[in-house]
Amino acid sequence: MAAVTLPGALQRLFPGAPRRVEVGAASVAEAIDALDDRWPGMRDRICDSTPAIRRHINVFVDGERATHDTPLRPASTVVVLTAISGG
Amino acid sequence: MAKRVLVLLGTKKGAFILETDADRRSWDLRGPYCETWPMNHVVGDPATGAIYGAGGNEWFGPAVWRSTDLGVTWTHSSAGLAYAAGEEPIGSVWSLAPGNGALYAGVQPAGLFRSDDAGETWRHLNGLRDHPTRSQWQAGGAGLILHSLLRDPGDDQKLWVGISAAGVFHSADGGETWEPRNRGTRADFNPEDQRYPEFGQCVHCLVMAPGMPDRLYQQNHCGMYRSDDGARTWQSIEAGLPSSFGFPAAAHPRDPGTLYLLPLNGDSAGRYVPDGKAAVWRTRDGGATWQDRRDGLPQKNVFFGVLRQAMATDPLDQAGVYFGTSTGAVYASRDEGDSWQCVAEHLPTVLSVETMVVEA
Numbered sequence: 001m002a003a004v005t006l007p008g009a010l011q012r013l014f015p016g017a018p019r020r021v022e023v024g025a026a027s028v029a030e031a032i033d034a035l036d037d038r039w040p041g042m043r044d045r046i047c048d049s050t051p052a053i054r055r056h057i058n059v060f061v062d063g064e065r066a067t068h069d070t071p072l073r074p075a076s077t078v079v080v081l082t083a084i085s086g087g
Numbered sequence: 088m089a090k091r092v093l094v095l096l097g098t099k100k101g102a103f104i105l106e107t108d109a110d111r112r113s114w115d116l117r118g119p120y121c122e123t124w125p126m127n128h129v130v131g132d133p134a135t136g137a138i139y140g141a142g143g144n145e146w147f148g149p150a151v152w153r154s155t156d157l158g159v160t161w162t163h164s165s166a167g168l169a170y171a172a173g174e175e176p177i178g179s180v181w182s183l184a185p186g187n188g189a190l191y192a193g194v195q196p197a198g199l200f201r202s203d204d205a206g207e208t209w210r211h212l213n214g215l216r217d218h219p220t221r222s223q224w225q226a227g228g229a230g231l232i233l234h235s236l237l238r239d240p241g242d243d244q245k246l247w248v249g250i251s252a253a254g255v256f257h258s259a260d261g262g263e264t265w266e267p268r269n270r271g272t273r274a275d276f277n278p279e280d281q282r283y284p285e286f287g288q289c290v291h292c293l294v295m296a297p298g299m300p301d302r303l304y305q306q307n308h309c310g311m312y313r314s315d316d317g318a319r320t321w322q323s324i325e326a327g328l329p330s331s332f333g334f335p336a337a338a339h340p341r342d343p344g345t346l347y348l349l350p351l352n353g354d355s356a357g358r359y360v361p362d363g364k365a366a367v368w369r370t371r372d373g374g375a376t377w378q379d380r381r382d383g384l385p386q387k388n389v390f391f392g393v394l395r396q397a398m399a400t401d402p403l404d405q406a407g408v409y410f411g412t413s414t415g416a417v418y419a420s421r422d423e424g425d426s427w428q429c430v431a432e433h434l435p436t437v438l439s440v441e442t443m444v445v446e447a
Binding site for chain 2: 009010012013040041044045046048049050051054055056057082083085
């Protein structure tokens with residue numbers, strides 16, 4: 001199971017979503033699908049309709065910046081972060 | 088029956104609600120709501136009491152927010168609110184029009200969506216996306232945004248939209264097909280011999296006269312206009328106003344001849360109120376003559392603007408009139424615009440103002 005850490009600003013959009021959640025997934029896209037199954041609508045907040053990770057969201061897998069298609073190992077750590085944005 | 092009067096504010100950093108009673112003298116402010124997302128348009132559906140917010144967040148993308156308890160709690164959804172894979176994704180939701188069990192949403196890049204389940208899920212109406220002139224549409228300063236969205240209260244198939252800077256379009260089939268309706272409106276930014284094109288005008292705000300769905304008013308980047316034939320033709324009503332430039336317009340709740348505008352000093356002069364003095368301009372005769380209303384508005388060193396969706400009226404007798412400024416102030420009139428008071432200040436930039444009156 002991959003361990004996914006969610007940013008606080010995303011947690012606040014889905015009341016009850018924990019800081020850290022474990023998912024069975026072979027890629028970042030599958031991990032996001034699993035999150036969306038548990039919290040419907042979460043995919044749309046992380047990904048756009050291209051589909052791609054949103055421009056101001058960063059996803060790191062095992063410490064490396066990842067894309068929608070990055071593969072996951074069974075024990076991968078996935079960190080979703082809000083990038084610098086706004087004014 | 089006692090009433091609760093709500094003024095719904097969309098701002099650059101969240102939704103806010105100003106609330107008062109029918110006397111409209113003492114106001115309370117609540118918010119920020121919607122997780123401080125930029126909220127382009129916050130509207131109420133008086134038939135259900137629901138409040139909807141249109142917005143988009145740099146991190147999390149576009150969504151429509153909904154509150155069924157007058158703003159205390161909110162949910163959000165964008166299920167179906169998307170273009171096809173590979174197309175430019177939707178950046179933000181810009182306009183909402185609830186009523187008759189349906190909710191329409193205009194988005195950036197310009198397109199129209201419909202929800203039949205109070206904003207839970209959305210369906211794309213392809214007509215604007217597939218319009219034969221689409222490839223020639225130019226984006227305005229805020230992007231290619233569908234910011235004005237009107238529905239004929241007596242015919243659910245009839246819609247009008249305003250798109251910056253594609254112009255006004257009309258649909259008679261619920262949004263499936265559209266025709267441009269800009270005849271008589273100028274595009275001063277075009278070469279001299281191309282200033283009255285079929286489309287490509289920079290409409291800033293489109294409103295409908297009460298009880299006369301074929302009477303529309305528009306504030307354009309290049310002039311103020313009235314149409315009495317459902318936007319097929321437009322007549323200039325800018326004579327007597329201090330400028331041909333501005334963003335918002337607000338129709339009276341009952342009198343189709345009364346309109347409120349807030350002209351600014353021009354598109355290249357700062358877009359402030361003229362001469363550093365704030366005024367709302369009111370016509371009682373469909374734009375033939377205008378009166379400036381200043382009582383209670385600041386008259387020295389005023390350098391704010393008012394954006395395209397940031398002025399509204401309420402349905403009470405006498406009608407209330409409201410506008411919110413780029414500097415985060417909200418002004419209210421309880422006497423049809425004759426006198427004004429500042430009812431909020433120090434808010435984020437105000438993007439939209441709407442009203443809803445409910446029984447207390």
